[in-house]
Amino acid sequence: MPKFLSIITPLLLACLLLGACSSVSTTPSNSKTSPTSALEIATSKSFADIPIAATDKVDIEKSLLLNPGEYWIGRAVLKSSLKEEEAFNYYKNKMSDYDWTTVTSVQSKVSILTFEKFDRFAAVQIQSAGMRGSAITITVSPRESSK
Secondary structure, eight states: OHHHHHHHHHHHHHHHHHHHHOOOOOOOTTOSSOHHHHHHHHHHHHTTTSOOOTTOEEOTTTOEEESOSTTOEEEEEEEESSOHHHHHHHHHHHGGGGTOEEEEEEOSSEEEEEEEETTEEEEEEEEEBTBTOEEEEEEEEEOOOOO
């Protein structure tokens, strides 16, 4: 039994620490927004400087967010109702509204768009998700120093 406690105690501690670090906004009880919707809204606001189509859903389980807000880095994984070509055109046109500059773009079975904004790069990968639309992964990382 002590071995079991030595394994489970660090896991519980890690869960408590992660729970304490998360900051998901809550909605007032009189709001018509469901708890799931509130979480989705808070999550999409965390990726503040990229466009996310109104019908797209952030896959929280697969996404990785460091430093939420305007200067976030990490990975946003989206389930989109847009077909691949529509999603490609959406990001090609909308990223500039968020001050991202296009670096390169390749449209194919798995399309990639690369953008630059100050000292960060964003890679948008778009692929088919069958009849449901497309799967979009947006990875944002800081520019590596040249030293």
